[in-house]
Amino acid sequence: MQAPHKEHLYKLLVIGDLGVGKTSIIKRYVHQNFSSHYRATIGVDFALKVLHWDPETVVRLQLWDIAGQERFGNMTRVYYREAMGAFIVFDVTRPATFEAVAKWKNDLDSKLTLPNGKPVSVVLLANKCDQGKDVLMNNGLKMDQFCKEHGFVGWFETSAK
Numbered sequence: 001m002q003a004p005h006k007e008h009l010y011k012l013l014v015i016g017d018l019g020v021g022k023t024s025i026i027k028r029y030v031h032q033n034f035s036s037h038y039r040a041t042i043g044v045d046f047a048l049k050v051l052h053w054d055p056e057t058v059v060r061l062q063l064w065d066i067a068g069q070e071r072f073g074n075m076t077r078v079y080y081r082e083a084m085g086a087f088i089v090f091d092v093t094r095p096a097t098f099e100a101v102a103k104w105k106n107d108l109d110s111k112l113t114l115p116n117g118k119p120v121s122v123v124l125l126a127n128k129c130d131q132g133k134d135v136l137m138n139n140g141l142k143m144d145q146f147c148k149e150h151g152f153v154g155w156f157e158t159s160a161k
């Protein structure tokens with residue numbers, strides 16, 4: 001097999017309040033497994049997802065799993081540096097985590113811009129949709145409106161379970 005000759009490395013952030021499922025989403029995506037055991041991330045964790053995009057192209061996604069408690073610290077500026085995009089996660093069973101979404105978005109936009117001066121693309125993830133308590137999700141239109149108002153490129157319901 002011919003070695004790929006195009007390689008891309010992208011740094012992506014995964015942020016959101018404590019316990020919303022950031023680590024679990026990454027684990028599911030990268031290692032295809034899930035654990036119901038909760039262990040809070042301290043600071044930041046990393047994972048690498050390698051995508052064989054086409055026969056000539058390899059894409060490496062460097063996923064930065066930032067602890068929920070970091071919103072109250074000073075380190076996010078350091079962690080956000082040189083990221084190309086971000087996911088902001090909330091837990092559909094805990095409305096307070098949705099209220100924090102705008103705060104995370106503001107924190108990100110105030111500390112990170114692309115080299116061309118534009119804000120990075122951010123996707124909103126409504127996690128734990130397997131729990132059946134998704135008040136917000138019955139209202140897709142409201143979510144679309146929220147994304148428009150706050151500058152998200154879009155939103156998805158997710159479950160890491």
Ligand SMILES: Nc1nc2c(ncn2[C@@H]2O[C@H](COP(=O)(O)OP(=O)(O)OP(=O)(O)O)[C@@H](O)[C@H]2O)c(=O)[nH]1
Binds near residue numbers: 158159
């Ligand atoms: N039912 C269900 N539980 C989930 C899901 N995602 C995560 N959990 C559970 O929620 C808890 C917290 O998940 P984590 O992935 O550790 O959350 P986190 O956002 O990384 O938390 P911090 O590191 O504290 O910021 C764990 O007990 C997970 O098993 C999901 O999609 N569905």
